[in-house]
Amino acid sequence: MTDNIAPRASDSFSITRPDDWHLHVRDGDALRTVVPHSAAQFARAVIMPNLKPPVTTVAQALDYAARIRATLPSGSDFEPLMTLYLTDDLNPDEILRASATRSGGTAAQVVAVKLYPAGATTNSAAGVTDLRKTYPALEAMQRAGMPLLVHGEVTSPEIDLFDREAVFIDTHLTGLRRDFPELRIVLEHITTKEAAHYVRDAGPNTAATITAHHLLYNRNAIFTGGICPHYYCLPVLKRETHRLALVQAATSGDPHFFLGTDSAPHATHLKEHAAGCAGCYTAFSAMEMYTEVFDTANALERLEAFASFHGPDFYRLPRNTGRITMARRPWQMPQAFAFGEGSLTPLRAGQTLPWKLQ
Ligand code: NCD
Ligand code: ZN
Ligand code: ZN
Numbered sequence: 001m002t003d004n005i006a007p008r009a010s011d012s013f014s015i016t017r018p019d020d021w022h023l024h025v026r027d028g029d030a031l032r033t034v035v036p037h038s039a040a041q042f043a044r045a046v047i048m049p050n051l052k053p054p055v056t057t058v059a060q061a062l063d064y065a066a067r068i069r070a071t072l073p074s075g076s077d078f079e080p081l082m083t084l085y086l087t088d089d090l091n092p093d094e095i096l097r098a099s100a101t102r103s104g105g106t107a108a109q110v111v112a113v114k115l116y117p118a119g120a121t122t123n124s125a126a127g128v129t130d131l132r133k134t135y136p137a138l139e140a141m142q143r144a145g146m147p148l149l150v151h152g153e154v155t156s157p158e159i160d161l162f163d164r165e166a167v168f169i170d171t172h173l174t175g176l177r178r179d180f181p182e183l184r185i186v187l188e189h190i191t192t193k194e195a196a197h198y199v200r201d202a203g204p205n206t207a208a209t210i211t212a213h214h215l216l217y218n219r220n221a222i223f224t225g226g227i228c229p230h231y232y233c234l235p236v237l238k239r240e241t242h243r244l245a246l247v248q249a250a251t252s253g254d255p256h257f258f259l260g261t262d263s264a265p266h267a268t269h270l271k272e273h274a275a276g277c278a279g280c281y282t283a284f285s286a287m288e289m290y291t292e293v294f295d296t297a298n299a300l301e302r303l304e305a306f307a308s309f310h311g312p313d314f315y316r317l318p319r320n321t322g323r324i325t326m327a328r329r330p331w332q333m334p335q336a337f338a339f340g341e342g343s344l345t346p347l348r349a350g351q352t353l354p355w356k357l358q
Pocket of ligand 1: 122123
């Protein structure tokens, strides 16, 4: 019709710099690929401790932070926020040492402790076998105000894979909530209506992160046009009703919910494998994907609170002061990135995305 359509006001907008409250960056050469991607998107990220061996001491966490910082582009002020991996025998003294990093004086802060039920996900073999054994550490965390981050899935083989999050809430989380009413708990990467409703109704000491891929896709994505390993993560994508409940939670303005990509890089040959690894690589285009979700839900005005306010408020950290700009400018996702000796295939490789971080 006409070739000079004026751009709409909503074709670009700016928000306070966001943070990623759940991120895997791995170690060694992998850091060189993925850390700059996250640093281009976010001011801070909570770094998961599921290395081999896991990060179980403050000394290890601070060393790991230094290795991450060493791969930042010059001039970047990206801040890795470190976590400890909860084991059956984590000493409460380690919690006190972690807590002390939050008052400054150390090169990085240790801001939380991560609970992986043993065997639930990637590198979780050293995880918790019996929650009771961790009660001394949880008591110390409750006293120190240190958040517990939870991979909320049961591991019993008799429980259907798609039910493991909902069953975890009933069999473990409600008991934990009752025994530690003041403990600050983040249910990570929630995937179900049950989790969204539990967290919404759970009071101010419970929160949840939501990934971009769980907001964009349901479980059909894993099986459309053949088996698609790049859409396989844990907890696994669920039915459409659950995706809609997550979109509702994320775009509701409710401060219980905030951004956590769970970007989880695995080399392409280990994803495209007879026993493909769980994890979606989304760090390169995280804000683009979240913006697409909020735009589709007609909720762009709620993106800033989800991406930039609710996380720091829950963690009792200052909100960022800088700003980012998102523009409606279609671009094509690269097919792959160099990744150590191999390559790394991002989610949506080769596809066109409608929004771009400027
Ligand atoms: C994560 C990983 O690869 O470290 N994988 C995943 O599918 N989400 C682990 C995790 O967050 O559970
Ligand atoms: Zn997890
Ligand atoms: Zn994760």
